[in-house]
Amino acid sequence: MEDRSRLLGPLTAAAEKLGLPGIVPVMLSEGTNLIVHLAPHGVVARMAWAQSEADPEQARLIVRRELETARHLHVRGVPVLPPADAAVPAGAGPHEAGGVWLSLWAYLPPQQRSRPTPEQAVSLLRALTRGMRDFGGELPALGVWERVCRSAERLRGQTDPRIRQLVGRFAAADERMRETPGALAPCHGDAHAGNLLPAPDGWVWTDFEDVSLMPAYWDYASYVANLALFGGFEEPTLQYMLHLPDVAADRDAFGFALTARILMATVGNLDDALAGRGDLTFARRQLALAVEAVEAWERLADKMEGR
Known part of the structure; x- marks a missing residue:
């Protein structure tokens, strides 16, 4: 599998411009989306690298749709991971870094829970x-x-x-x-x-x-x-x-x-x-x-x- 850590530099630079200074990126997951905690901020970046490589415009539309859906559910009280609109001066996205479309979400520290009944x-x-x-x-x-x-x-x-x-x-x-x-x-x-x-x-x-x-x-x-x-x-x-x-x-x-x-x-x-x-x-x-x-x-x- 190709090393996606090369995207961390462009991500950090983009985050600085979005109003998140002093970032130490921490990779949380590396699949078709790269998930990165923008420490020390309570924000996670979700980088749609695979879709961005295949079809950049479609990637932008998918990222926008993800955010719209989560916002819709959040205001209705559905338990969802909320977009990080309140924590990012420029909003949760869609944003672009290194040719990859991304969205920004609230960070949840790791927790242990039994599987839902x-x-x-x-x-x-x-x-x-x-x-x-x-x-x-x-x-x-x-x-x-x-x-x-x-x-x-x-x-x-x-x-x-x-x-x-x-x-x-x-x-x-x-x-x-x-x-x-x-x-x-x-x-x-x-x-x-x-x-x-x-x-x-x-x-x-x-x-x-x-x-x-x-x-x-x-x-x-x-x-x-x-x-x-x-x-x-x-x-x-x-x-x-x-x-x-x-x-x-x-x-x-x-x-x-x-x-x-x-x-x-x-x-x-x-x-x-x-x-x-x-x-x-x-x-x-x-x-x-x-x-x-x-x-x-x-x-x-x-x-x-x-x-």
Whole structure:
């Protein structure tokens, strides 16, 4: 992996111009976004280097959309990591440093918390869903899904029968995904537990780069997809969701979101891993389980509906 520390110099210089002097940058995470604490200030920079290299204008739009979404949710009392507008004289962004678009966010010192209970997870998801419902900003229809459609196209040339079966299942889900575009609603897009940060008084949502118009229950499914894939359908949070009155009344919609999310994660991670951009061992574990999990859900759904 290329060393992204070269971006710290331009970042520090840009931060000085934005009104944050005397910075000692501390890298917190180095993935497709570089996350840097601008110590000693209570501000974190999120540098969208991968998207900026691929398409700078699209990177700027995504960064702006992330900030707009987080601000919208924050003023509605949804627990989110807030943009650092109050701490930065020039605002939270979008800003540019060394050819990379970035945003600025509040810094949360590291904390230890137990994973959210099923009740806590659903409460967080309900707050997120309510807050997103009236978001008026422009969002891409099936945005997070469309990106993985390109991954599925690249995987079509694979000869492994498991991959061919996976791509076939994904294609069937894609057909259904496009049947009722009017039913899509604003969603976080990638609301798994890894996008919750521990805060002094609970958990906060972060990472809004995949906000999209998606089917019902998409964010719920995003939270439990890998938990169900690796832990089975008896996984406690999934079981708690299945007994919610609204989910119980529309298990077909929830089940579609869940299986589509499992397929999407598996296709995307496998494509990245085969291209040298991800964890191949993890992607192969997902591949070994994904199609079987989708089929197992279909059997379970039939049983629950008495079919």
